[in-house]
Amino acid sequence: MEQYQWILLLLTIFMTGIFFFYHQSPTFSFYCKMFLFNGWIILMATILSPCITLFYGRRVENMKFMHLSILPLKNIYGIKFMVQGSENLNIKKPYVIVSNHQSCLDLLGMLEVMPERCVTIAKKELLYMGPVGWACWLCGLIFIDRKNKKSAMDVMNRVAQIMRQENLRVWMYPEGTRNPEDTLLPFKRGAFHLALKAQVPIVPIVTSSLKCCYSYKEKKLKPGNCTIRILPKIETQGLGLEEVTALAESTRKLMQETFYEISEDLHGEKEMKP
Ligand SMILES: CCCCCCCCCCCCCCCCC(=O)SCCNC(=O)CCNC(=O)[C@H](O)C(C)(C)COP(=O)(O)OP(=O)(O)OC[C@H]1O[C@@H](n2cnc3c(N)ncnc32)[C@H](O)[C@@H]1OP(=O)(O)O
Numbered sequence: 001m002e003q004y005q006w007i008l009l010l011l012t013i014f015m016t017g018i019f020f021f022y023h024q025s026p027t028f029s030f031y032c033k034m035f036l037f038n039g040w041i042i043l044m045a046t047i048l049s050p051c052i053t054l055f056y057g058r059r060v061e062n063m064k065f066m067h068l069s070i071l072p073l074k075n076i077y078g079i080k081f082m083v084q085g086s087e088n089l090n091i092k093k094p095y096v097i098v099s100n101h102q103s104c105l106d107l108l109g110m111l112e113v114m115p116e117r118c119v120t121i122a123k124k125e126l127l128y129m130g131p132v133g134w135a136c137w138l139c140g141l142i143f144i145d146r147k148n149k150k151s152a153m154d155v156m157n158r159v160a161q162i163m164r165q166e167n168l169r170v171w172m173y174p175e176g177t178r179n180p181e182d183t184l185l186p187f188k189r190g191a192f193h194l195a196l197k198a199q200v201p202i203v204p205i206v207t208s209s210l211k212c213c214y215s216y217k218e219k220k221l222k223p224g225n226c227t228i229r230i231l232p233k234i235e236t237q238g239l240g241l242e243e244v245t246a247l248a249e250s251t252r253k254l255m256q257e258t259f260y261e262i263s264e265d266l267h268g269e270k271e272m273k274p
């Protein structure tokens with residue numbers, strides 16, 4: 001046999017193996033789906049980043065490229081978002097969005113409802129993910145070093161200074177990390193310091209439990225319907241910095257109640273856990 005025929009034969013055996021295992025093992029099919037999910041993001045970032053650098057440079061408007069390139073993932077994986085309360089985002093001025101963070105699927109939900117001129121606060125590690133980090137930087141994401149609290153706070157304080165000047169909305173995950181459980185983690189205070197310092201409102205956005213579509217523990221990724229509820233803004237004008245903790249607590253309580261209310265598999269769950 002010629003060399004290329006050997007290669008074709010090996011490739012066919014390899015693909016048949018993948019096909020076989022994909023249907024035999026749920027764990028293997030989960031990893032295949034995750035590979036495709038991350039692979040798609042890396043591919044899009046690799047193709048688009050050089051073009052965006054060349055034509056636009058770093059600007060918050062590039063977020064629409066992220067939106068367009070990530071959109072197909074929603075259809076590929078059959079994840080449907082029902083959005084409630086969109087009218088609550090009809091605010092012309094800057095504001096801080098606080099949202100719960102369950103898994104990588106939150107990226108799809110975030111892009112589904114993200115208003116114009118909105119940047120996300122993200123962990124610094126994302127910046128080192130090659131083309132993905134480059135794409136995030138081009139879209140204006142703001143990176144914080146969670147291990148270096150002082151520098152993280154400095155960055156946040158600078159954001160507070162510029163968000164009114166630049167008319168920016170800021171998207172934050174106050175839990176500070178992904179949390180697949182049904183009880184929200186205690187809120188970090190960065191988002192609330194930001195809103196109070198810039199004297200802008202807070203808009204809480206809650207995504208219902210994603211367990212119907214995704215669970216890393218159970219190695220599950222399947223089509224499903226989720227609800228995203230945008231709550232009315234919480235005004236911060238006139239509030240002092242001494243009220244940060246109370247504001248963070250009351251916002252968390254409101255979001256936890258909303259989470260139980262909109263998560264179908266948690267209906268009836270009323271008890272508030274600490
Ligand atoms: C174009 C093509 C595209 C294709 C490719 C697409 C790529 C797609 C990729 C997209 C990626 C999407 C991005 C998603 C990423 C999401 C994340 O990374 S989430 C993780 C990062 N985010 C956060 O961690 C935010 C939340 N954290 C905080 O807000 C924190 O408060 C903190 C600012 C990091 C500080 O940390 P820490 O000290 O642990 O925080 P606290 O416990 O809250 O505070 C302790 C203490 O300090 C006071 N304080 C907090 N902030 C301030 C401040 N700014 N100024 C003054 N004081 C502050 C706080 O009050 C506490 O004091 P106290 O006395 O105890 O009350």
Ligand SMILES: CCCCCCCC/C=C\CCCCCCCC(=O)OC[C@@H](O)COP(=O)(O)O
Pocket residue numbers: 038039041042101103104107123128129130131132176177178179
């Ligand atoms: C040339 C070097 C190539 C490096 C390749 C790196 C591979 C990167 C793979 C896929 C990139 C997909 C990025 C998806 C981003 C999803 C956002 C997200 O969910 O971030 C997690 C963060 O909110 C919280 O982090 P932790 O829960 O604290 O952890």
